[in-house]
Amino acid sequence: MKLILKDPLAMPLIPIRLFVTAAMLLATPALALATQGHGSGEGLYVHQMSHLFFCFSMGILIYWLKERHLTRELGWRYIGYAAALFLLWSLDAFTAHLLDEQLSIVSSQRIGSWDILLDTQGFDGRFGLFYYYAKLDHLFCAPAMIFFYLGLRRLSLRAVAERRKRERGGTTG
Amino acid sequence: MTLTGIPIFAVDFFGSVLMIFFSLLSLYHVWNLKKSGPDNLMWTYLFWVCVALATFAISRSSGHILKQLLFISGNSDRWSRIAPYSGTVNTFVLIIVASITLFFERVWNIYDGILKDKKALQKTHEELVYINQNLERIVAERTEALARSEKQMAQADRLASIGQLSAGIAHEINNPLGIILGFTQLLKRDESDGSQRYNDLKTIEKHVLNCQAIVSDLLNFARNSPTRKKRVHVHETIDEVVNFIRHHAKLGDVIIDRYYDDETPPLMVDEEKIRQVLINLVMNALHAVGKAGTIRISTEFNRHHRQVALHVADTGYGIERKNLTRIFDPFFTTKPTGEGTGLGLSVSYGIIKNHGGDILVESQPGQGARFTLLLPAAGPEETET
Numbered sequence: 001m002k003l004i005l006k007d008p009l010a011m012p013l014i015p016i017r018l019f020v021t022a023a024m025l026l027a028t029p030a031l032a033l034a035t036q037g038h039g040s041g042e043g044l045y046v047h048q049m050s051h052l053f054f055c056f057s058m059g060i061l062i063y064w065l066k067e068r069h070l071t072r073e074l075g076w077r078y079i080g081y082a083a084a085l086f087l088l089w090s091l092d093a094f095t096a097h098l099l100d101e102q103l104s105i106v107s108s109q110r111i112g113s114w115d116i117l118l119d120t121q122g123f124d125g126r127f128g129l130f131y132y133y134a135k136l137d138h139l140f141c142a143p144a145m146i147f148f149y150l151g152l153r154r155l156s157l158r159a160v161a162e163r164r165k166r167e168r169g170g171t172t173g
Numbered sequence: 174m175t176l177t178g179i180p181i182f183a184v185d186f187f188g189s190v191l192m193i194f195f196s197l198l199s200l201y202h203v204w205n206l207k208k209s210g211p212d213n214l215m216w217t218y219l220f221w222v223c224v225a226l227a228t229f230a231i232s233r234s235s236g237h238i239l240k241q242l243l244f245i246s247g248n249s250d251r252w253s254r255i256a257p258y259s260g261t262v263n264t265f266v267l268i269i270v271a272s273i274t275l276f277f278e279r280v281w282n283i284y285d286g287i288l289k290d291k292k293a294l295q296k297t298h299e300e301l302v303y304i305n306q307n308l309e310r311i312v313a314e315r316t317e318a319l320a321r322s323e324k325q326m327a328q329a330d331r332l333a334s335i336g337q338l339s340a341g342i343a344h345e346i347n348n349p350l351g352i353i354l355g356f357t358q359l360l361k362r363d364e365s366d367g368s369q370r371y372n373d374l375k376t377i378e379k380h381v382l383n384c385q386a387i388v389s390d391l392l393n394f395a396r397n398s399p400t401r402k403k404r405v406h407v408h409e410t411i412d413e414v415v416n417f418i419r420h421h422a423k424l425g426d427v428i429i430d431r432y433y434d435d436e437t438p439p440l441m442v443d444e445e446k447i448r449q450v451l452i453n454l455v456m457n458a459l460h461a462v463g464k465a466g467t468i469r470i471s472t473e474f475n476r477h478h479r480q481v482a483l484h485v486a487d488t489g490y491g492i493e494r495k496n497l498t499r500i501f502d503p504f505f506t507t508k509p510t511g512e513g514t515g516l517g518l519s520v521s522y523g524i525i526k527n528h529g530g531d532i533l534v535e536s537q538p539g540q541g542a543r544f545t546l547l548l549p550a551a552g553p554e555e556t557e558t
Contacts, residue, residue: 053267056271057271058271061277141192148199149195149199156209
């Protein structure tokens with residue numbers, strides 16, 4: 001808690017917890033007395049917009065990293081790769097939601113425990129295949145997370161090594 | 174179309190496991206990063222990005238794993254109830270991650286500004302330390318130089334006073350000496366060669382001539398003797414002096430080295446008198462080194478001041494500190510009685526001063542001595558005077 005209060009850019013955790021709790025209560029499907037009265041597509045639109053917003057953030061992060069030549073250092077380069085893969089993942093997830101929930105071009109149904117039935121609703125059958133591959137989104141986000149980890153590891157090891165070098169230089173000087 | 178869902182389910186399940194695993198590892202490393210630089214704004218930024226991303230990864234992945242397990246175990250209706258909450262949290266945290274990421278530029282600008290200020294501060298600090306250290310050294314050097322020049326001025330004043338006195342006395346003595354010498358020579362002419370009276374008169378003549386030589390030296394010291402200057406290449410004069418001494422003095426194991434600055438220009442000096450000074454200095458050096466040692470004669474040209482420095486250094490017994498201020502005094506000598514009049518350095522002093530130069534000495538007891546003659550270089554248009 002002390003750490004959070006000292007950091008000028010620290011995110012206030014207490015208000016976030018309160019907000020999340022409130023949001024969860026508001027989103028409970030059983031609340032038929034919700035005062036908003038909007039259609040049921042709001043959640044989907046917000047989710048889709050969050051994917052687009054995330055794509056934008058990752059794209060701009062990649063641009064900033066390149067503009068400041070930070071990608072010359074391996075740690076930051078890995079973080080750049082992670083941002084690129086997260087961007088692709090977000091686009092992939094957006095596309096999958098677009099196809100099955102937003103535009104209803106593809107509908108999927110689980111048959112048994114291991115099979116799925118894909119119905120392209122009269123559209124081109126290739127949409128079904130495209131949707132199938134789009135559902136493999138972890139092929140983007142898992143490597144993205146790995147690169148993020150590698151980037152942080154690199155930066156951390158270097159920072160620790162530099163601190164030790166400074167401390168050694170201080171005691172011998 | 175019916176397709177096997179195994180690739181999707183496997184990628185979903187194992188991908189989710191990897192997401193959780195690597196997000197926890199990322200948290201570990203970002204925590205170390207923040208600990209290594211608690212004041213580093215970039216590490217603080219990365220810390221919060223990582224926390225938000227890890228929250229999203231863990232939330233989403235846990236939801237996906239739970240979903241697969243519930244579907245496999247035939248509890249898909251339970252997932253229907255959980256899905257909205259999971260989706261809400263995922264959406265919310267995804268927005269948080271995207272928002273925090275957008276702070277990058279602002280954070281970087283602040284961090285960059287802090288780094289630049291730190292570097293500028295460090296540089297200023299180093300400059301201040303350098304100036305402080307050098308200021309002390311420069312002040313010490315200047316103070317020492319001031320003390321030296323004050324001593325030299327005091328010595329010069331003293332010698333000038335002695336010189337005036339000496340000149341007065343020399344002139345007063347010179348006339349009676351001249352008369353004594355004249356009458357002695359007259360009387361000697363009337364005596365036969367070899368007789369007792371002739372030998373006695375010859376003895377008187379010899380000592381009167383000695384007195385006249387001393388008077389002449391005193392007048393040289395007082396700078397009252399006339400000089401005849403011409404353009405002289407001092408290296409040739411030094412060579413002549415060294416050759417003279419090699420032929421007339423017993424060098425034993427004494428080595429005389431010469432190091433000449435090739436850029437040394439001619440000097441406008443009385444060559445005879447400069448030769449006399451050099452002989453004085455080299456003979457003193459020979460006396461100091463004894464039977465074995467080194468005498469080094471070197472020249473140096475200072476372009477900036479247009480001045481030639483002539484050094485005569487020896488590896489002899491050196492000069493005691495208490496005598497350093499007195500060595501140019503007339504009749505001052507550390508040699509045993511009868512081995513010198515104590516006028517050599519006084520005469521040298523007078524000659525060099527008469528040429529517009531200076532004569533300096535550095536010595537430590539047991540570490541030899543170094544005499545330096547500073548003489549102005551001849552101008553390009555100077556001729557004989």
